[in-house]
Amino acid sequence: MKKFILLAVTLVFASAAFAEDFEYNTGGTIDMVPTTGGSNDGWGEWFISTVLNDTGYDIMITEFGFPCCGPATGPYGWVVWTDVGGLVAPSGQASTADYYGEFTPTDPGPGTFPPTVYSYIDVSASSIIIPDGNYFCFGYDNTDTGGQISFNGVDTWAWYGGVWDPDQNWSRTAILQVMANYEGALDQTTWGSIKNAF
Numbered sequence: 798m799k800k801f802i803l804l805a806v807t808l809v810f811a812s813a814a815f816a817e818d819f820e821y822n823t824g825g826t827i828d829m830v831p832t833t834g835g836s837n838d839g840w841g842e843w844f845i846s847t848v849l850n851d852t853g854y855d856i857m858i859t860e861f862g863f864p865c866c867g868p869a870t871g872p873y874g875w876v877v878w879t880d881v882g883g884l885v886a887p888s889g890q891a892s893t894a895d896y897y898g899e900f901t902p903t904d905p906g907p908g909t910f911p912p913t914v915y916s917y918i919d920v921s922a923s924s925i926i927i928p929d930g931n932y933f934c935f936g937y938d939n940t941d942t943g944g945q946i947s948f949n950g951v952d953t954w955a956w957y958g959g960v961w962d963p964d965q966n967w968s969r970t971a972i973l974q975v976m977a978n979y980e981g982a983l984d985q986t987t988w989g990s991i992k993n994a995f
Contacts, residue, residue, distance in 0.1 A: 817976040819856050821848055823951045824972050831864050831944025831972050834911040841955020841962060843876065843891045844943045844971040845936030847884050850927045854979040858925040858935075861918045862974035866906030867941025874899040875918055877925055878934040886954045886961035887934050896925050906941040913944065915974070926980055935975055944972040 822829050823846050835841060844863075850856055861875050876894035878887045887893060904914040927933045937943070939955070945964070953971035954961040964971055 817859060818854075818979045819850075819852055819975075819977040821976075822862070822972065822974040823949075823953055823970055824946055825949060825951075827974065828862065828915060829946065829972055829974075830913050831911040831946055833945050833947070833969070834909075834942045835939070835945055835955065835969070835971070836908075836942050837867070837939045840939075840943070841957040842939055843873075843936055843956040844939050844953060844973060845876070845886065845934055845955075845961070846951065846953045846971065846973045847881055847886065847932050847934040848975070849884070849932050850929055852979065853929055855926055855928050855981070856977035857921070857980045858923075858927065858975060858977045859919070859921040860976040861920060861935065861937070862915045862976075863902075863918070863937045864912050864915050864944030864972050865902050865937065865939060865942065866904035866909040866912040866914070867902050867939070868905065869901040870899045870938040870940055872899055873897045874938045875920065876934075876936055876938075879925070879927055880931040881934045883932055884952060885932075886963075890956065890959075891938070896920075896923055898923065900937075902940065908942060910942060911944055912942050927977070936971075936973055945969045946972060 877896040
């Protein structure tokens with residue numbers, strides 16, 4: 798009987814290890830499939846959104862997911878501002894981001910419309926900490942076409958004409974996804990319940 802309990806607990810714990818503590822997609826569901834898109838020259842080059850960390854914990858960003866297509870980005874391929882002070886766009890362009898890095902979209906394009914294949918970018922080694930209560934902004938360099946849906950109440954922006962142009966003004970929401978884990982908040986209750994199961 799103990800072997801069965803050990804196996805069941807191990808399987809539950811292993812599956813839980815793959816879930817992130819914080820999961821967010823501007824479309825409302827993880828891996829939301831875009832229904833339309835915007836090109837880098839007709840809509841905007843960088844797509845961004847701002848989110849409030851209201852988890853009660855500091856979080857560390859582990860992964861981004863962007864449905865997009867195109868060639869490899871430059872140094873500011875993915876970008877993060879750790880505190881923008883509200884549900885607003887940052888005050889500066891992409892090169893003012895607190896954290897950034899390059900990536901190559903999974904779908905090389907060109908012109909996939911709408912782009913539905915996500916590029917998943919592991920940024921856990923960058924140690925991007927978002928304090929509890931901070932509004933953080935994240936996004937990516939749209940090197941060809943980025944995925945969008947009809948406006949759903951979530952504000953996103955695209956860099957166009959030297960400003961962060963609100964997608965809401967054009968009845969769109971860009972699809973951006975972020976995953977994170979609680980920073981330094983190991984749940985001792987979980988460990989205790991596993992230990993006490995034996």
